[in-house]
Amino acid sequence: MDTSRLVKVLVGLAFTSVASGALALDFEADGIPYVQYGDGQSYSLPISQFIDGCEGPGCDYYVKSTPGEIKDLTVLGTGSSGVPVTTNTTGMDGAYETPSGVSGEAFFSTPTFTDPDDANDDNVNNDYAQSWDASLTSLQSFLNGEEMIFFFNNNQQNSLGAAAQTLAAWAQLWITDDLGNLVGEVYEFTNNNEPYNLVSQGGGGVVNGDVTTYSSGVLDPLTNNPDGDGTDGDTDYVLSGGQICLSNAFLPVPCDGSEAFGPFNHNLGADEVAYAIIFPELNDALAGLFAGGLDLSDYTLHVDFRLGCDPFLYNDDGTGDICTGSTLGFGKSLNNGFEQLFIGTRETVTQVPEPGSLALVALGLLGFGLFGRRSRRVADA
Numbered sequence: 001m002d003t004s005r006l007v008k009v010l011v012g013l014a015f016t017s018v019a020s021g022a023l024a025l026d027f028e029a030d031g032i033p034y035v036q037y038g039d040g041q042s043y044s045l046p047i048s049q050f051i052d053g054c055e056g057p058g059c060d061y062y063v064k065s066t067p068g069e070i071k072d073l074t075v076l077g078t079g080s081s082g083v084p085v086t087t088n089t090t091g092m093d094g095a096y097e098t099p100s101g102v103s104g105e106a107f108f109s110t111p112t113f114t115d116p117d118d119a120n121d122d123n124v125n126n127d128y129a130q131s132w133d134a135s136l137t138s139l140q141s142f143l144n145g146e147e148m149i150f151f152f153n154n155n156q157q158n159s160l161g162a163a164a165q166t167l168a169a170w171a172q173l174w175i176t177d178d179l180g181n182l183v184g185e186v187y188e189f190t191n192n193n194e195p196y197n198l199v200s201q202g203g204g205g206v207v208n209g210d211v212t213t214y215s216s217g218v219l220d221p222l223t224n225n226p227d228g229d230g231t232d233g234d235t236d237y238v239l240s241g242g243q244i245c246l247s248n249a250f251l252p253v254p255c256d257g258s259e260a261f262g263p264f265n266h267n268l269g270a271d272e273v274a275y276a277i278i279f280p281e282l283n284d285a286l287a288g289l290f291a292g293g294l295d296l297s298d299y300t301l302h303v304d305f306r307l308g309c310d311p312f313l314y315n316d317d318g319t320g321d322i323c324t325g326s327t328l329g330f331g332k333s334l335n336n337g338f339e340q341l342f343i344g345t346r347e348t349v350t351q352v353p354e355p356g357s358l359a360l361v362a363l364g365l366l367g368f369g370l371f372g373r374r375s376r377r378v379a380d381a
Helices: 003-019 045-052 136-143 280-290 355-367
Strands: 035-037 040-044 074-078 107-109 132-135 149-152 167-176 182-189 238-240 243-246 261-265 275-278 300-308 341-344
Touching: 040 045, 040 182, 045 243, 045 261, 045 275, 074 132, 074 300, 132 136, 136 280, 136 300, 167 280, 182 280
Parallel strands: none
Antiparallel strands: 035 040, 040 275, 074 341, 107 300, 132 300, 149 275, 149 341, 167 182, 167 238, 167 300, 243 261
C-alpha cells in the first residue's frame, strides 16, 4: 500500500474532524469530574486531559493563555500590560491589573484595586467601582449562543515548596437591571466555611455536587465580604492549586502512595490554564434574559473576585504563618503574580493541532496498524 498516500488521507481526515466542529471541553460527555464550590463547578484541566487520553498542546482540554491566545477573549484580570489583552469589547470593563511579579502584593480584589474604566464601558449601566462589569448586550454578542466558562491561571512560585504553590480564591457574580435591582440570585464561588484544604484531604467542596442545593442568601452584594475570624476552618476562600491524585474511578484521593494516578500539578504558570469554572444557574439565568425579548442594554453582569491572603480576615501583610502556609501546609498569599481570569466558550478556546502534529498522529496510527486501542498514560505516583 502507498504509505505516503495513506498519511495524506489520515491527515485530511484529521483536518476534517477539526473543521466539522467536534465539541471540545465537553466535560459531561467525557465523564470529567468536577468539584462544587457553592454555585460553581470547578474542573481541573490537567486531570481532564488525562481522563480524555490526550495531554499537551492540541488536545481538547489544553487551554493556552498567553497574551496572544486570550487577546480576543473577555479578560477580567491579567498581569499583562498591553492591548488588546487589557481591553475588552465595547460595553465591558477592561481587565483589572492583577499583581504582575514578585511585588510584595499578597492580595488582589476588585473592591480594592483600581477599576479598569475606559471608553469601552461608557454605556454600561451600574458600572460599579467594586466589580468587573459588562452589559448583557455585549456579553450576548461575545458568547454567540455558547455557554460562558471562566478560566483561571494558577501562577505561584514552585521553588518555595508545596505550601507556596497554593493560593486562596473567592468570587461572587450577579446581574442588575437598569435601576440597579438584583435580578435573580447572587452566585458565589466559595469554600462555604469548610476547612482550607484540598478536596481530596477533607477540604471544602463536593465532588460532583449539586449546585442547586447551595444559595448564598446575599441580597446586597456590594456590601458582602467573605466570612471568617482568622482561623483556618472559618473561611469562604477556596484553596486553588496544589497537587491532586486520583483513584481508579478518577476521583480525588490523598497523594499518600495508595493513589492509582498522579500527582497532577495545578500550578501551571501564566501560559496554561489550570481550571475551568462553570456556573450552571447563572448560565441558565443569562439564557432566559437573552431569549426574553428584553432591552439587554439595561442589564449588567457584575463579578467581584479576590485572590490571595485577605487582610480583612487575617490582619496580615501576607508573610504570617496562616498566609504563607508554613504551619498549615497550604498557603493563601499571592507570591508570584500574573494570575489571570478570563471568559471563553468551548468554541473560542478550542485548540487546533498544527499540521505537523496531525501528520505525527497519522504516522502513529500506521504504527498501530490503524487498529491500536488508545492508551492512557499513567502518571508516576
